Amino acid sequence: MTKSLHILTGITIISVLFGLYLAFGYARTDLEQGDIQRIFYIHMPSFFGAFTAFTGTVIGGVMYLRTRHVKWDSLAVAGVEVGLMLALLNLATGAIWARPIWNTWWTWDPRLTSAAVMALTYLAYLMLRNGIENADKRRLFASVYGIVAITTVILTLMIIRIVPDTIHPAVIGPSPQNAEGVFEATPRVAAALLPNLLIWSTLVPITLMWWRIRLENKSEHVQKLRMELINS
């Protein structure tokens, strides 16, 4: 297992570097926005990476409730932590892009706000976990909240359909009429975006979550040994 993880990690690192080359080398500079537009090749894929990770949390939660195997709970925690990291990367890259394009780091746009709320929901998840001594109960409650929390992810995906007065551009489908910073999805943009999307929504979260699960397993093992020592 460790060996396949190392191989996967190698593949992921190379892929991310390749993705960065696509974003900064292969893709042409956007005529209106300039080089700053290149951040988009990381910005959007990192959101989908978070989506993958949080989906892992839901799967882990449902399976834990059904089987009560600790490994599913480890998947759920890994999903939350990795997803949270990718969501923060998504917010940070967005802010860096927005500074020159929208002339502000942050604006109270529905999509931005819901993305931030989404990140906070998963912080609340970690807080909930922290607040329960009994390990079984902690896993149970975390599973439940991990399932409920996915609603905020879905909301972030759908928000510009619910609240159309956003200035955030949509890449798939038509952008809202008052979106600012729209650019044309030429074949070359697509060619740079799609590999990145693939890398960030599969390889990156899966590799990171695998490492995190491994860490969780090791710490569980230490806990177990400690308990055995106390009880012997």
Next chain:
Amino acid sequence: MSHSLIEIIDLVKTFGFLPVLKKLNLTVERGEFIALMGPNGSGKSTLLRQIAGLSRPTSGIIRVGGWTLPDEAAAVRAQIGMVSHKPLLYGNLTAQENLLFFAKLYHLKNADERVENLLDRVGLKKRAYDLTRTFSRGMLQRLSIARALLHDPDVLLFDEPYTGLDQSASETLDHLLHEAHDGNRTIIMTTHHLTHAAGLASRGIILSRGVIGYDEKLSPDTNLPKIYTEVTNMVTAR
């Protein structure tokens, strides 16, 4: 087919990695009065909660009256009454309303009549229309017993019922326990009062660190305090 009322086979319950019950085996026959003893944290309350179906076993089998937990939990619950050291009653309801509420949850027919009867039996008929938050500890405990007896369960579980009761309230409780036990009802009671348990119960079980260290028939002259010290020290030393 076995005919024991309660069968517990290889019951394990862990809280995280902390084992509370370790492969516990126990059979209880109809009509037994069991005193369940042991130091704090030995798993007494956990065992009661397991039998009541309030807590899910990590592994192992619990059967009550032939029904298995947790798949046939509803059937098991219908046979069990529980009294804990918390009253499990609503302070802003009267004694009668409390009992009627629980009677509804147990889908009892002729609820009014049963409630009235039970209030009389536990000596609270005169206080039937008073809010239970005005009740003393002993009265609450009596009402609790009435609540547990509502659906005439085969098994009564008592979790340290004597906690916080004064002398006269304890005596009333003794009397009520005797009465409740009457017939072929089974009682399992956790307690710390060893000599008291020897006089009351028909069988004594001492739990220590999640295993049964002692399980014998009791008579009023069984020297439980001595046995208790031996058993708990022995298990601890091991």
Next chain:
Amino acid sequence: MNTPFIQVVFSILRKDLRTELRSRELVSSMALFTFLSILVFSFALELDREAKQEAVSGVLWVTLVFASILGLNRSLASEREEGNMDAMLIAPVNRIAIYMGKMLGNFIFTVIVGVVLLPVMTVLFNFSMVRPTMILILILGILGLSSIGTLLATMTVQTRSRETLLPIAMLPVVLPVILTVVRATNAILNNQDMMQTLLTIGLVDVLYITLGSFLFEYVTED
């Protein structure tokens, strides 16, 4: 073998209503809180004459969310403290029925507070808020709050931080409800069509009630 579902739901509901009628603790503190909150908000945001409708409906709903949190914490903490939750769980009743009973109680209390608030806001802000459609929105919106709130509160009252955790856990999750009901409220105040929004709220309600029903079993487990 289980006690009939409806009977359990209504027994629990009637028990909560009776307790509340007797003490009037919950609804009165919720109502007082909402009045204070509205007043303080209007004062701080200077929502006086040129009050913006968007701001007013936002204030109304955020206040109702907190009132609901107040009620949920109280209602489920009391079930925990006296061990009454155990007494219900030990009875041969379906867990979903317990969930529905507790949920409906909180729902009714919060709707009462909301309905009382409408004339008050009408007077304070000079929008005519007492309308049948407004009550419909209150019912649908508060159903969303109570359904997911009951699930989360049952969980949070069992944690170390107890009451403080519920707002943190609940606010982000009810955001879809808040966003849609505020839009619907604005639409009503501007006499616009709001069927679409109403449908969205209804869908969110169904989703939350389903989640709450299926997951409640696990948050009452030991």
